Amino acid sequence: MEKVTQFQELWIWAEQRNGKLMRVSLELLSKGRELAEKLGVRLAAVLIGDQAEAMARELISYGADKVHLVEDARLKLYQSDVYTNILEALIHSYSPGILLLGGTTIGMDLAPRVAARVQTGLTAHCVDLTIEAVNGQPKLIGTVPGWGGNMMVQISWKDRYPQMATVKPGVLDKPVQDEGRKGEIIKLQPHVKDEDFKAKTVDLVEEKIEGMPLEDADVVVAGGWGMNAAGGFKLIGELAGVLSASTAGTRPAIDAGWMPEEHMIGSSGKTISPKLFVSLGASGAMHFTTGFSKAKVVLAVDKNPQAPIFDVCDIGIVGDVGEIIPSLVKELSTAK
Amino acid sequence: MSLDIVVCIKQVPDPQHFSKITLDPVKQTIRREGIPAIMNPLDRHAVEEALRLREKYAGKVTAITMGPPQAAEILQDACAMGVNDVILLSDRVFAGADSLATVYPLAAAIQKIGKFDLVICGNESVDGATQQVGPQLAELLGIPHVTYVNKIENFADGSMTVKRVIEQGYLKIHLQLPALITVVKEINEYRLPTVMAIMEATCKEITVWSNNDIHADGEKIGLDGSPTNVFGVFEQKSTRKRNMLKGTPEEVAKQAVQWLRKLEAM
Numbered sequence: 001m002e003k004v005t006q007f008q009e010l011w012i013w014a015e016q017r018n019g020k021l022m023r024v025s026l027e028l029l030s031k032g033r034e035l036a037e038k039l040g041v042r043l044a045a046v047l048i049g050d051q052a053e054a055m056a057r058e059l060i061s062y063g064a065d066k067v068h069l070v071e072d073a074r075l076k077l078y079q080s081d082v083y084t085n086i087l088e089a090l091i092h093s094y095s096p097g098i099l100l101l102g103g104t105t106i107g108m109d110l111a112p113r114v115a116a117r118v119q120t121g122l123t124a125h126c127v128d129l130t131i132e133a134v135n136g137q138p139k140l141i142g143t144v145p146g147w148g149g150n151m152m153v154q155i156s157w158k159d160r161y162p163q164m165a166t167v168k169p170g171v172l173d174k175p176v177q178d179e180g181r182k183g184e185i186i187k188l189q190p191h192v193k194d195e196d197f198k199a200k201t202v203d204l205v206e207e208k209i210e211g212m213p214l215e216d217a218d219v220v221v222a223g224g225w226g227m228n229a230a231g232g233f234k235l236i237g238e239l240a241g242v243l244s245a246s247t248a249g250t251r252p253a254i255d256a257g258w259m260p261e262e263h264m265i266g267s268s269g270k271t272i273s274p275k276l277f278v279s280l281g282a283s284g285a286m287h288f289t290t291g292f293s294k295a296k297v298v299l300a301v302d303k304n305p306q307a308p309i310f311d312v313c314d315i316g317i318v319g320d321v322g323e324i325i326p327s328l329v330k331e332l333s334t335a336k
Numbered sequence: 337m338s339l340d341i342v343v344c345i346k347q348v349p350d351p352q353h354f355s356k357i358t359l360d361p362v363k364q365t366i367r368r369e370g371i372p373a374i375m376n377p378l379d380r381h382a383v384e385e386a387l388r389l390r391e392k393y394a395g396k397v398t399a400i401t402m403g404p405p406q407a408a409e410i411l412q413d414a415c416a417m418g419v420n421d422v423i424l425l426s427d428r429v430f431a432g433a434d435s436l437a438t439v440y441p442l443a444a445a446i447q448k449i450g451k452f453d454l455v456i457c458g459n460e461s462v463d464g465a466t467q468q469v470g471p472q473l474a475e476l477l478g479i480p481h482v483t484y485v486n487k488i489e490n491f492a493d494g495s496m497t498v499k500r501v502i503e504q505g506y507l508k509i510h511l512q513l514p515a516l517i518t519v520v521k522e523i524n525e526y527r528l529p530t531v532m533a534i535m536e537a538t539c540k541e542i543t544v545w546s547n548n549d550i551h552a553d554g555e556k557i558g559l560d561g562s563p564t565n566v567f568g569v570f571e572q573k574s575t576r577k578r579n580m581l582k583g584t585p586e587e588v589a590k591q592a593v594q595w596l597r598k599l600e601a602m
Contacts, residue, residue: 017502078507080471081480105502109483112468116436116475121563124466141567156567198480199515203508219601225352243602251462252351255377261521262503268465276601285351286572287465297601298576299592314577315595317588327589335593 007097009066010036011162013087013110014045014059015102017078018204021055024102024169029063031129031172032100038131039138041097042066046090048083050076053185060183063175067185068094072192077201078106084113086190091118091162098140099162100129107166115164121157122164125267127171127290145267145290152286170215170271212246214263219245220274220292222265224282225252226302230322233258236280239325242332245278250288265291281321284309301325337493339395341386342446344457344473345379345414347407351462375410378458380417381519384526385488386456387418393491396420398449402430402442408542415537416529423449427546432559435468440557442469443476444550454496455516459484470518481516482509486523 012028014021029043036043044066045059056067070086087110091099099114101107103125115122128143139156140163146153157163214220221243223236233247236258240247247259254264264270266288273294280301282288289312292298300313301324310316317324349371386397399414401407402425411422425445430438446455455477460467467483474481482500490497494513499506501520511517529537547557555561579595581588596602 080482084475105484105500108467109471109481112435112466112471113475113481115468116439116472119436119563121434121436122468123564124468146569152570152572153566154568154570155564158563158565160563198512199482200510201507202510204502204505205508206505208504255351255521261501268460268462268467276596297596297599299596299601310578310580312574312576314579314599315592316578316580317592318580319585319588323585324588327585328592331586331589331593 007039007041007095007161009042009044009094009096010039011096011099012043012045012064013099013101013107014047014055014067015104015107016047016049016052016055018206019049019052019055021058022102022104022169023174024104024107024167025059026062026174027169027172028100028102028167029059030175031167033063033175035098035129035131035140036065039097044068044096046070046087048075048086056185060185061177061179061181063181065183067183068188069185070188070190072190074192074194074197075190077204078110079197079201080109080113080199082190082192082196083110084117085192085196087114088117090188096162099164101164101166103166103168111164111166118162120160120162120164122166123155123157124166126165126167127152129165129167145286168267168271170273214246214248214270215272217246217272217274219243219276219278220248220265220272220295221245221278221280222248222250222282222292223253223258223280224250224288224302225256226281226283227253227258227321228256228281230281230320230325232256235321235325238329239278239280239332242329243276243278245276248272250282250285253282267291279309279313280325282309283307284312337393339389339393339454340452341389341395341397342449342452342455343379343382343386343397343399343414343419344442344455344469345383345399345401345410346376346458346461347373347401347403347410348376348461348463350374351377373406373409375413376458376461376463378460378519378521380526381521381523382456382458383414383417383419384524385519386454387527388524389454389488389491395453398423400425400442400445400449402426402438402445411542412537412540413529415540416534417527418529418533421543422540423543423545425545425550429547429554429558432562433557434562434564435464435466435472437557437559437562439469439472439476440561441547441550441552442473444552445545446473446477448545448550453513455479455514457516457518459518459520467518470516474516477514477516479514479516480511481518482511483518485517485519488523
């Protein structure tokens, strides 16, 4: 692994939509900074868009030493083929050792295509990335939630570069901005041909979401498959009502159609850090619990005393959700 | 117009039994004995979308899966839903693959099938959930892709227009065929096969291919061909308080509210 230190740069892909940087791209700069300093390399961001120089400066203010800026009016919206071509060309020119991407719906579309193009390893949904000394050499290790129980799986990369990983929004902290920070902006003229757009994004439509985004809620009440016998969503909604909480669900609850996909918590859904997280009728598979591991307080209700959810809660109640939730609702309404 | 569609499906452990899955800390493998296996839920939507396109434009739907011999169960399932042909890609040399090493045999098999207009996959599996197989398969097949598709808006000869969801809204994308799309749940309500169809489906012939049939590059497949590998497994130690409340529903509710106050969670 001594090869890694021969690299000059660690990269993050900075995603923009409608001329605004996605928050997760800034979050990546905090982890990127930490890893780059350990390896003694520069932290660079790749930014693709149209008239994006202000965003490039913003990336520097959040910790990038350098920004590879690719501007073209045809690249304002995400274009999977052409963005892949550009990243491939940049990777071949600069040989970065590591490339991190935010696990947004678009990052998850681009990262695998690029990894397959340059024939390198990609690990999805990393909850941590560290540099470990293995046989005296620095080695990148990604941590991903494993199956059930409380297991975490560590993934390493073979000697193919860049070593790629995606990290979901909300997993890393956003770094502190320093407007006076200096950095280098390298402008690149892409060789883009109109016929390269085989999957051509022609429109981006942003819809206003009703109410508060799940990520910003102080209290979140989430239901799992165990709510099925208790009539599904209705009780979750009642408890959420008295707590002024947002509602969420596990994968099986979302699949049962109790709430839309955007309300899913866990490794294939959202990662949140509310003051209070209430888990109802969820056994506590790692794929779910990883989504709220940063919550301040966790209250869990499930009928199975052996359910792993009780290992990751502060307050646990073993019982029938159909009986416990109405009691909680009653107690909370009178306690107000 | 007639369409040749390939649907990639995967057998996964039933998510309702996920909590019973453990990791063998010595062998670092997944212990999933006794866990029922099902067709990945989103793959059912992929099969459904293929069948709807066939009903509208005529053509043929082939379902393919890679896995151990028992993965044939989900191919029978796909037959019962109404696909024309099913292929099981099964060989020990494919085992232990990460996403990139998984798509080499899949791409080789799809190329062996011959001409196709569209490949449809579920957007993610409930087990690995990496969302990587679709775009990587498209790359190896040399065709464009769109993930998170929730609507096929328009289908003309040689191209289609799709909607794909993003965090708060959607993108509209013109796609040249042949292409690969991965679908999300909202794209359709899938059909439930009739008992007759299920019984008849068990009689359908399943084509089984090993690597001798598709000749995927031995250097790029299975555990050894994977560019990532498992480095270690560790137990996540929880620092939560784990106060278990006892009593009647009324009593525990009272205690719970007291705790929430004490912990300043309200």
